[in-house]
Amino acid sequence: xxxxxxxxxxxxxxxxxxxxxxxxxxxxxxxxxxxxxxxxxxxxxxxxxxxxxxxxxxxxxxxxxxxxxxxxxxxxxxxxxxxxxxxxxxxxxxxxxxxxxxxxxxx
Amino acid sequence: xxxxxxxxxxxxxxxxxxxxxxxxxxxxxxxxxxxxxxxxxxxxxxxxxxxxxxxxxxxxxxxxxxxxxxxxxxxxxxxxxxxxxxxxxxxxxxxxxxxxxxxxxxxxxxxxxxxxxx
Numbered sequence: 001x002x003x004x005x006x007x008x009x010x011x012x013x014x015x016x017x018x019x020x021x022x023x024x025x026x027x028x029x030x031x032x033x034x035x036x037x038x039x040x041x042x043x044x045x046x047x048x049x050x051x052x053x054x055x056x057x058x059x060x061x062x063x064x065x066x067x068x069x070x071x072x073x074x075x076x077x078x079x080x081x082x083x084x085x086x087x088x089x090x091x092x093x094x095x096x097x098x099x100x101x102x103x104x105x106x107x
Numbered sequence: 108x109x110x111x112x113x114x115x116x117x118x119x120x121x122x123x124x125x126x127x128x129x130x131x132x133x134x135x136x137x138x139x140x141x142x143x144x145x146x147x148x149x150x151x152x153x154x155x156x157x158x159x160x161x162x163x164x165x166x167x168x169x170x171x172x173x174x175x176x177x178x179x180x181x182x183x184x185x186x187x188x189x190x191x192x193x194x195x196x197x198x199x200x201x202x203x204x205x206x207x208x209x210x211x212x213x214x215x216x217x218x219x220x221x222x223x224x225x
Binding site: 001031033035037042043045048049052054084086088095096097098099100101102 | 142144151152153154157166168169202207209210211212213215216217218
């Protein structure tokens, strides 16, 4: 079955830039979405269609997707950004949804 | 505002069945595809199933295929997840999520907890 691979953890100091990667063979053909999940809360969509930011999401959240690698970038990281982050995409057929394995961002 | 409220979770024995419900409000339910996503204790998100806005198509994750059925009743603004032959590894918080028209899941419920244990 199709998999998306994320690093288990990323650690940065406040004010630095955090980068979280997501790799998958079908990423050249499928959009990537990113979610933030704080403890005890439901996930929140922070990036859609590879690079777009939904209304209400701070500008410090940005993303790219090149080839089989997508990257979520958080610039000027704040303490409130400490959370789990997931990428989400689909397999090459578009009929199976996949989440990455979670990256814990520690600030 | 958009609201999704799941219910139907509980503690069940292995091999038994359970039906989850997710009631939507605050938007035109019949215009949106809906998904179920689960999260085991201390684990990551796992996609379970999707149903198209009109119920015409459904797809399932490999781990639940043949055991779970997703359905919807647009008149009741409700999406269901019928789960059969439950196993211990089905233990999780089950979320319903709306497919945003721009893509991705833009609204999630608070989840309903399913525990499968003898």
